[in-house]
Amino acid sequence: MYEMTIRLQEDSGKCLYEQIYEHIKSEIREGKLLTDEKLPSTRSLAAHLEVSRSTVDLAYAQLQSEGYIEASPYRGYYVCNVRELFQLERESSHSKEKYTREIMPREIMPQETMPRDTMPRDTMPREIMPQKIIPRDTIPQETEPNHNVLYDFSPNGIDVSGFPLGTWKKITRNVLNSSDSELFSQGHGQGEWELRGTISRYLHSQRGVNCRPEQIIIGAGNDYLLLLLEKILGPQISIAMENPTYKRAYHIFRSFSWHIVMADMDENGMKAEELKKAEVTAAYIMPSHQYPMGTVMPIGRRAELLKWAEGHPDRCLIEDDYDSEFRYRGKPIPSLQASDQSGKVVYIGTFSKAIAPAIRVGYMVLPEYLLDKYLSACSFYSSTVSRIDQRILNEFIRDGYFERHLNKMRKIYRSKHDLLLEALEPFKKDFIISGENAGLHLLLTGKSNRGEAELVSKAAEKGVRVYALSDSLVKPGDNKVGNTVILGYGGLNTEQILKGTELLREAWL
Numbered sequence: 001m002y003e004m005t006i007r008l009q010e011d012s013g014k015c016l017y018e019q020i021y022e023h024i025k026s027e028i029r030e031g032k033l034l035t036d037e038k039l040p041s042t043r044s045l046a047a048h049l050e051v052s053r054s055t056v057d058l059a060y061a062q063l064q065s066e067g068y069i070e071a072s073p074y075r076g077y078y079v080c081n082v083r084e085l086f087q088l089e090r091e092s093s094h095s096k097e098k099y100t101r102e103i104m105p106r107e108i109m110p111q112e113t114m115p116r117d118t119m120p121r122d123t124m125p126r127e128i129m130p131q132k133i134i135p136r137d138t139i140p141q142e143t144e145p146n147h148n149v150l151y152d153f154s155p156n157g158i159d160v161s162g163f164p165l166g167t168w169k170k171i172t173r174n175v176l177n178s179s180d181s182e183l184f185s186q187g188h189g190q191g192e193w194e195l196r197g198t199i200s201r202y203l204h205s206q207r208g209v210n211c212r213p214e215q216i217i218i219g220a221g222n223d224y225l226l227l228l229l230e231k232i233l234g235p236q237i238s239i240a241m242e243n244p245t246y247k248r249a250y251h252i253f254r255s256f257s258w259h260i261v262m263a264d265m266d267e268n269g270m271k272a273e274e275l276k277k278a279e280v281t282a283a284y285i286m287p288s289h290q291y292p293m294g295t296v297m298p299i300g301r302r303a304e305l306l307k308w309a310e311g312h313p314d315r316c317l318i319e320d321d322y323d324s325e326f327r328y329r330g331k332p333i334p335s336l337q338a339s340d341q342s343g344k345v346v347y348i349g350t351f352s353k354a355i356a357p358a359i360r361v362g363y364m365v366l367p368e369y370l371l372d373k374y375l376s377a378c379s380f381y382s383s384t385v386s387r388i389d390q391r392i393l394n395e396f397i398r399d400g401y402f403e404r405h406l407n408k409m410r411k412i413y414r415s416k417h418d419l420l421l422e423a424l425e426p427f428k429k430d431f432i433i434s435g436e437n438a439g440l441h442l443l444l445t446g447k448s449n450r451g452e453a454e455l456v457s458k459a460a461e462k463g464v465r466v467y468a469l470s471d472s473l474v475k476p477g478d479n480k481v482g483n484t485v486i487l488g489y490g491g492l493n494t495e496q497i498l499k500g501t502e503l504l505r506e507a508w509l
Contacts, residue, residue: 067298157491294435
């Protein structure tokens with residue numbers, strides 16, 4: 001271990017902890033810091049750089065959360081093995097096929113105006129009807145209001161009281177007053193060009209996503225985007241999903257003719273070995289904040305998955321980045337797509353968590369080879385989002401309102417997050433708390449033999465609704481998660497969090 005020379009610049013526009021983080025990350029990626037090499041302690045590095053120890057703590061915490069370093073109790077911090085990432089990047093830079101694209105916006109084929117029944121049969125778009133009919137009782141339905149529930153710790157709840165209604169009304173008036181009749185025409189199938197450009201710049205600056213506006217498709221929610229993806233990838237592929245997982249995506253995939261394989265997870269997320277054994281061609285993952293486990297996939301595991309995807313031309317990774325905006329320690333974890341050098345990642349995001357569910361605007365970024373498939377086979381689909389709503393959202397993001405709203409909501413959610421953790425302090429004797437520091441929910445795992453059903457039932461007797469983690473398992477009898485419940489706090493106010501946890505204390509302790 002040697003002292004580290006880092007040139008910190010007060011006037012660089014970057015926080016000191018961010019400069020330390022970026023320097024060490026660069027040293028690891030360039031091979032100047034080797035696997036298992038010990039880093040200076042936070043105390044010694046802080047003294048050497050003449051900064052506060054908390055500044056170094058923040059930098060190390062960010063590096064650890066992304067999987068570049070690991071902490072060994074009573075020994076210190078050590079560099080993780082990320083050599084596969086470097087090998088993957090070097091191979092990709094040598095073998096990556098170069099695309100020649102026009103600089104000006106490329107328009108796809110015009111929307112079809114010929115009546116479908118008059119089109120020549122050999123040119124008529126192929127319709128793929130779902131080949132499986134899911135019994136209605138297996139499809140997740142909206143939760144009916146339960147008047148016996150006083151406090152609902154739903155992981156899907158968000159705080160709509162912070163929605164900038166006045167700003168939204170003002171932008172809506174401006175859009176309607178300044179627009180001509182063109183606004184009420186059909187519009188582009190992939191979405192408004194201006195909004196796609198705005199989203200591409202936002203994704204690059206905030207998530208490290210590298211894409212052109214032509215690669216983005218805007219749709220009314222992730223359901224539509226996944227349905228469209230099935231048309232692009234084809235009707236009969238094999239896809240792997242994490243277990244437990246986001247059950248809504250599972251039910252959507254199940255409605256296709258896709259063969260679904262549930263892959264086991266460890267503390268780092270989905271295992272690449274599971275994909276090789278299952279012989280799948282696609283994998284659906286949430287690397288920045290897995291739902292419901294809250295796992296952050298480290299850079300080494302990401303490299304393994306990217307290498308797996310590169311192993312066959314038809315393989316791809318579907319990255320669902322559903323709530324990456326909300327992280328309460330360090331900076332947001334970069335997207336998997338940001339590390340993709342070979343165009344194997346389909347990136348999906350939404351504004352439902354960050355703004356409001358009623359906005360119903362999501363987006364999908366296609367890699368180049370799938371974009372070509374979309375243009376040749378699926379571009380006749382019309383956009384499912386109103387042009388008026390797209391113009392409003394574009395101005396909301398472009399003029400800085402979205403960034404201010406996000407900063408405000410991060411403070412609100414962080415305050416709720418910290419308050420809930422403080423209220424759960426008495427529970428630590430009987431429960432393990434995990435999944436904190438990101439998202440809008442955390443997990444409580446009981447140390448005793450009480451099962452989830454008992455915990456949920458005891459809470460319900462007190463008028464509190466909590467959610468069993470096993471509900472996110474695809475096979476009901478395959479309970480690998482133990483007696484764990486989910487506590488969401490996004491939709492609760494301060495008083496509700498405090499009173500709800502007090503009732504949970506009476507029920508469980």
